[in-house]
Structures are given as structure tokens and as C-alpha cells.
Amino acid sequence: MKPSAFDYVRPLSLDEAMEQLAIDPFESKVLSGGQSLIPMMNFRLARPERLIDINRVPGLEGIVPGQDRVTIGARTRHLAVQNTGLQGPLGSLLRTAAAQVGHLPIRTRGTFGGSIAHCDAASEWCLVARLLDAEMTVRSTRGERTIPAADFFQAIFTTAMEPDEILTSISLPALDDHHVTGIAEFARRAGDFAIVAATAAVKIEDGVVTRARVCLGGVSEVPWRSQAAESALLGSAWSAGAVAEAAAAAADEVDPPSDSHGDADYRRDLVRALLPRALNTAGAGS
Amino acid sequence: MIGSRALRIEDRVLLRGAGRFAADTQRAGELHMRVVRSPVAHGRIVSIDGTEALRLEGVTAVWTYADVADLPAIGFRLTPREELLPYRQPVLARSVVRYVGEPVAVVFAESSYLAEDAAELVDVEIESLPAHLDPDAEPVVWVDAEQASWAAGNGERLPAQDSEASVFTIGYGDVDAAFSSGEGRVFTMDARIGRHTGVPMECRGLVAVYDEAEGQLIVDGAAKVPFWNREAIAAMNGLAPSQVVVRETHVGGGFGPRGELYPEDVLVTVAAMRLRAPIKWIEDRQEHLMATNHSRGQHHRLRALVDEDGYIRALDATFTLDQGAYVRTHGATVASLTASMLPGPYVIDNLRVTAHVRLTHKTPAGTYRSPGRYEGTFARERLIDAIAHGLGLSREQVRRRNLIGPEQMPYERPIQAMGTHLVHDSGDYALLIDKAAERFDFPAIRETVSRRRAAGERVGFGFGYFVEKSGIGPSEGARVVVDSAGAVTVLCGASSVGQGVDTVLAQVVAEVLDVPHDSIRVVRGRTDQFQYGRGAFATRLTVMAGSAALNAAKAVRDKAFRTAAAELAVSVEQLRIRGGVVEVEGAEHGGLDLGQIAGILEPLRASELKEEPGLAADGWFHTDHMTYPYGLHAALVRIDEGTGRLEVERFMVAYDVGRALNPLLVEGQIAGGVAQGLGGAMYEEFLYAADGTPQSTTFMDYLVPTAAEVPPIEMLVTEDAPSPLNPLGVKGAGEGGTTAVAAAIASAVDDALQRPGAIDSVPIKPDTLRRLLQPTTTHDVPTKE
């Protein structure tokens, strides 16, 4: 469990990082928190020849609330997200989600943007990004572009980023106080990647759902926006029953994988159980 | 001092990070060994080519079987049944590989990074053969005549051998006659225990160097059984045992697998001799999960003949043990212990247990904390629950009806366990149920369960009863030495796998010499410091080494008294020892402290006093019987309806240890044991793909319960039945935390599901529970309390 040999560079500015990455993009990897990359290198599942460590690059950290969007620097640690004072339904979603990422040591080093660039279908941040139609800002020596979440997550461990691009920030829509948000997940042990995770943001005006977003993890290669659940909720009177129906619709809609942690049917059961918990409408005893 | 909650003397070093573990041993010029392992479960080796690896700067050697063809297979340390010999493992695969992870070559290089790079460059071509993975399937041809004869290594020409390495039956009475009597009811149980094992925090590792100046091979990083390993290493290297020094460093956990002599260990020592360089091998976790002994993996089929009141007249049991690809140092230990401990605390008039030890293309299996008892207790206690349900009796009633009574002690069961007669030395099994019920308030728990159940929660309560065994002989020794400053050292053949044996030995000696236990130094696990030691396994050391240390300390005290009596011109009877000072009874002052007495015993004076020089003495303890502690595990569980998550809300252990030399350590052993038992009951399992590829080779797939999953363990440690077999009255505490965890959890889950018998295998996974929660057509019958 020792990585194969690699070169290591630690640029002190974003420009320098982009230039370093441009030298040999296909054989290079950006090192952020290292909580996914380093284990993969130790298993020799990843064999980058060069590591571009962005931990000394200024300007990549922090959560900045704007007019109607909130921008999160790519290198913002999970723990900083967990401790954010951001108000409203988005702040509470971010805090609840962050608390479920791995264990404290992992949250201390691992980063928001690292998770998104890594693109694990059960990752909390990929789910939240897809749920809220986040926009990913990426930069390279060729310039800057912004990629919407719908296009960003392409397959397991595969994003729309080019190998010479660095993810610099992620922007999320601010959610007004009419929103109810939440995330619920199931893993066999505390801190493990979820077998299934459900997250939702629902806007309720005068007791009626006027906007519904539901995103599921662990049921497909990339985070799954459940249209079935969203359309079941939209326009319905906000109630536990409506959420349960949406959960059932989502469970019918997905085509999850089977593995040693659970087969497809079990994952559907989890979808049914977790979505109401994400929205805090699950009754006692369930 | 004995019986006090004394703090561990080991921790002063460990908590400051000053411990020395295998990987901490560094020697100038050391070479790092990396093992090239088979990527296929079964196949014929076509070629292994190390040329590319050798081209790397800093790579010294690449070995394949041809380079070590002179080495025999590794021998059996325990339970060496003759018929198992053809299944022994070569240190490097000969021409066929039999599990993923089997060593096929080794690389030696200047750094561990380089060694791993080089290992990747070794070109191994293997022609895959079909993998045989199901021990319940009909046996297949396993080794050809050549391999069988080679592995047996006794000069005999053997025919090809099939995958059933051993079948043996033990028992007493007449089971067939009982079953054909036409009386009583028959109950059956089909129970499976998944494949899992002990995963110590520290993986395996060894550092060896041949010291030319001393003419000795020095091996650091040993654990568990350094003395046996010294003999084996000496024999394999053609050295006399006195030319080999095996030293235990600190050990990050043992639990059974760690410390046995493995192929890798032999290779380290052989390379140190042949390459004349210090050789270091530190296993990584992925290797550990596919190359270190696995364990458990049993399938039991039990049949009981039972009277209407629940009394078991006969038990007819068959089980298969998934041995994996080779039989390693444990020989038939696990199968043998499973069979002999299967009846547990119950009388059972007629018994027959048949063991099938079967080979599969998986990692070889050996012992793991509570070997055979964890498995057998699960199967047997599941059967008892089934009997209770079938007869409409409470689970407790049936157990009480069958327990061996205190008036029957010592109770001899006419079978053997670990080569000794199985005699339950002492115990009041029913009393422990009473005490546990009172301490943990079982009636209140049952009431809570019904109340919460009525409110719609899936909660359940269950328990399992067990008998453990401990203190296997035959011998253990210790030497207590006092220097001229009065400092006390205990040298012994014991080993520490972190269990606190140093503390216990120090306490025993401290009691006799009346000195603070934390002033005593304990030297163990080093073959150059003591001559014999059987090792740290089978929960034996507190009984064996503890008793030896007691005898040695008493002999030192006697010698100190004789010397002081001569010096002070009084009789020995007038003396006593207090605070490490030998004083005349009744006198205000003028005693001699142990350091002064040691000074008097320097060689010249000693000979005048007709004493051997030095304030030192050896003590030995011999026994030909084991001692049998016993206990009860109980669990309160809740199942989450939506996800099938199983939550252990309370876990309770009542355990009679005969005499608790240090209750703190007993509790620590129980708590750790329970955590590992929960692992096997709910989380840990080695799974294999259809082609024999292991699926659980990282901690992402092999789930060890963490502090978040293990509830606080509630404990009641009793001393109602001291062992009559040793001077301390002590029984072992090392394994009783693990034994009945699966049994208790399964019983509680059945209760929560209100489906008796629903759980017949472990680990119990959430998807299974979720499935069991679905409404079924069969009518649910609640368990009776």
C-alpha cells in the first residue's frame, strides 16, 4: 500500500497551478484534501505521475453569500461547511449534510470541491450540487467556464472537467425561507459512504408545494434527480402523505445496482424510507 | 493487590507513544520484503519471471519456489492430526495456487516503496482453474499424489487427497438408540456462521537479522508464541534453537491470527540468513485481509431429542468448517474445540458431534477469539430457542432445565478438549442467571419491550448462555529477581498481545512481596530471557503464568526470609514482609529491605549461607486440565422498520471468572470481546465472487464495528466458582466477551421480529432484516417469556 513514484509540485498561485497542470494534464492530478486521491494512490488504483498540490493556492477557500447565490470555494474543508453560519434553509442543509461526510479527521482535511471533482454517486456534496443545480466554475490556461450540475456529473468518477481544468468554486442558489430542506442517508456504520442517500429542497407557499427538488444517491452512477418524486410533490398539499407518495414514486422510478451491501429491491426500500426522513415527515416508529 | 483495579503498567509507555512495534525496529542496511501474491483463486503456475524487477536499481533479489525448494511446509503447533499433513502450506506456491493472496514470489529491495514497485514488475503467468468455494458441496480432488506426499513431509508416498481433509466424530452415550426409542420430540437447527476474523490494529510484521558477531539469528516483532516459533525457525534454517533469538516487541493486538508462524515469517528469517542482510516485512491491510488467517465459516446441522419439559436427551450434530486453502499451524484446533464445546453448559445425556474439515479456494482459516465456541454457541443456543418455542416454554426455562447443577461439579464429560479431559471444574450456572436477571433487571426489560412493541416499535430481548475454557497447560514458568536496589523483575515465558498480562503478573508478585505493582518490571516474550513458554493463546496466561509467578514470588520471599533470619539471628517464623521490608514480627525497626537482602546474597556471602547466589527464584505451574469459566450474554435490540437497521440498545454480560485478579482488566477484556462478537454478528464477513476473488479486502468492504456501533457494555463479573485447579482460583477472561454475542443478538432479533427461528445465520444484515419485516403468509407466533 505504497503509491507508485510521482513528482510533486506545490504552486503558490492559481496561475502557477494552471500552468503546472497544463504541462502534462493527462498524467497529472490536482491534490486537494487527499482523502480520496491518496487512498486510491496507495491502492495503486490511481497512478498520477505528477501531483499539483493546491493547498497553498490563495483564494480557493470560503463560503461567500451573494445576492441570490452562495459561492463556495473549491478547497473549503468539509468541517468549515459543517460550521458555517449561513442562514436559512441552505445553511441548514449544508450543515446537516457536512456532518454526515466520513469522520471528523476526514472532514478536517477533505474538501467540498474535492468531493465534487471526485464524483462519487453517494457523496453528499455531489447530491447537494445536483439537487440545487449548482454551477461549477473551472479554470485552465485556456480560460474559465461554468458548468451546470446537470452536465457536470457524467459517470462514476467522471465529470465534464477537462484534465487541465481546476475547479475553483461552486455556486448554489440561496433558498428563501419558504423552503424545507434536508438530507437522510443509510450506511451500515457511522461515517461510511451511504448505501442510499436522499436529499430534497421543497418550496411551500400557502401549504402548497410550488417547487420540488429531490436528488438520490446510491441508486445510479451519478446523483439522480427524481423527476417522479418531484412531479408527485409539485402542486400537492404539503403533508406527510404527499412525501410518502413521492418517495414511493421515486422508488418505482429508480433502477439501482445490487452489491454486497444490498440489492436493488433493498435500495428501493431505502429510497422509500429515507426521503420522508430527509424532509422530516417520517412518523414515529418508521 | 490481587483483586484490585490496578492500572496497567504497560500504559505508561504506550500512552506516551514510546512503544516499539514491529515496524519500529530499524536496522542499518535493511532490505524490505514484498510478497507477490496470486491474483487468482486456483490455477497452475505457468511461469514467474523476475527479470524486470531485478533491473530496478536497489532491488537485491527475487525469489520463487525454486529458491526455497529445500524448505518443508510449516508444521502444526496445535492439534496435529496425521490426516491433515498433506494439506500444509509451502512457504511459496509450488506449482499450483489455491487462494487469492497466496505467496508466489518475494522481492527484496532497499525501500518498501521500491519493493512494491518491483513486486508489480514480477511477471506471473497463471493458468486459471475452476475455484471450489462451497464447503457443503461434494468434496473434490484437492492435491495430487506428489503435492500430498511433499506436504505431508514424512517420507510416505501418499495418494491424491480430496478436499475433505478430516472427518471425526466425538461423543458419548448412544445417540441412535435414544432417537429410535420413540420417546420425546425432535428439534432441528440449521445454522451458519460467516467467515470473519480478528483484525488487530497492527498488521503482521517481522524483522530478522543474522548477527555474525554473535552467531545468532535475531528475530524481532514476534507475538503470541515466540518460543514455539523459535524452534520452528531454527529447524527451517538448520540452526540450533539456541542460535535463534525471537523477541516480542509491543503488539497491536493478536486475537488468534497474529503471531502464528506464517509463510511470510519463514521467508523473512531465511532471507536474513541467505542474503546476510537485515530483512524487514510489514504487512499492509489489504494483504492482511486476504493472507492472514480467516476464521469461523461454519455450517451446523443439529438434531435434538427433547422431553416435554425441555430436557435434552440426545444431541446429534454435524458441522462443516470452511478451512480455506491450506491447514496452517492450528491443525484441527478449531474443529476440535467446536465439537467438544458444543454441549456448553447443558447435561445432554447422549452426544454425537461429527466435524468435517473441508478445503476451499479461500484464505486459510485458523483460530480467532473464542474459536469454535462462538460458532457452536450460536448453533446450540439457536437450537435451545427453537426448542423453547416448539414446546411453548420460555427460553429461560429450557436452559435452566438442562444446566449442569452445582451439586454435579466437578462435572466430567467423557470427551476431550484440546487433548485434555473435559471436566467442568466448578460453577453454579443457574445462580448466574439469577444474578444477571437481578442486576440487569430482566423483568423490567421484558416489560419495556412489550410496552414499546405495543406502541409499534420493533424491539426485542434475547440471551445466550455459554461455557468457556481457559488455562490450558501443560506448564508455564517464571523467575523473580530482586536487584541490590530492591527493584523487582519478573522474567517469564508469557507473551503479551496487549491483554495486560504484565500488570497481572506484577500484581501477583506485588501481593507476595508487598511492593507497589507498578515498580515491577516484567520481561516476557523473549527467548533469550527465559527458556520455556507456551504462549498467549486459549486464555491461558493469567491461570498459568499467574500461578507460576505466584510460586516464584513465594520462593523469593522464602529465600529472603531465610537470609534475613540468618542475618538478624531470628527464626523464619518470626519474620514477615511489609512494604518490601522483611521485619521481625513485633519489632519497631531494624528490618532488612529486599535490596539489602539481595546485597547479602552476592556470591561469596551466599555460599557462606549455603544459598544460591542472588535474591531470585524460579516458580513453575503444571496442569493437565483446563478450567471452565461461564457466562451469559443478553441484548436489547431495536430494528428500524424502514431501513432494517439493527440497533443494539443494550448489551449485558454476566461472567464468572472464578477470581478476578484485576476486575478492570476483566472488564476491558469483556468489552473488547463483545465488540468483536458484534462484528461477527452484524458487520464483518469475507465474501467471495464466484471465481474466488475476495470481495472484502479493504475496510470499506470488511466492516469492523467502531465506537459508534458498539453500545456501552454492561457487566456483572462474579467470583462464585473459583477454580480448584490453581492456587489463585482464577479462570480466564480473554474470550468470554465474544462467545455468545451472535447467539444473544440472534435471539433478541427473533424476538423483535416476533418470528422465532427467523435468524439462523450471522452476520445479520439490514437488507435481510428488511426482507424479514415484509408481511408473510405464515402466521407469526410470538416467543414466550
Ligand SMILES: Cc1cc2nc3c(=O)[nH]c(=O)nc-3n(C[C@H](O)[C@H](O)[C@H](O)COP(=O)(O)OP(=O)(O)OC[C@H]3O[C@@H](n4cnc5c(N)ncnc54)[C@H](O)[C@@H]3O)c2cc1C
Ligand atoms: C474513510 C473515509 C470515509 C469517507 N466518507 C465519505 C462520505 O461519507 N461522504 C463523502 O462524500 N465522502 C467521503 N469520503 C471522501 C472524502 O469526503 C474526500 O474528502 C472527498 O471525496 C474528496 O475530497 P478531497 O478534498 O479529499 O479530494 P482529493 O482526494 O484531494 O481529490 C479527489 C479527486 O478530485 C480531484 N480534485 C480535487 N480537487 C480538485 C480541484 N479543485 N480541481 C480539479 N480536480 C480536483 C483530484 O485530482 C482527485 O482526482 C470519505 C473518505 C474516507 C477516507
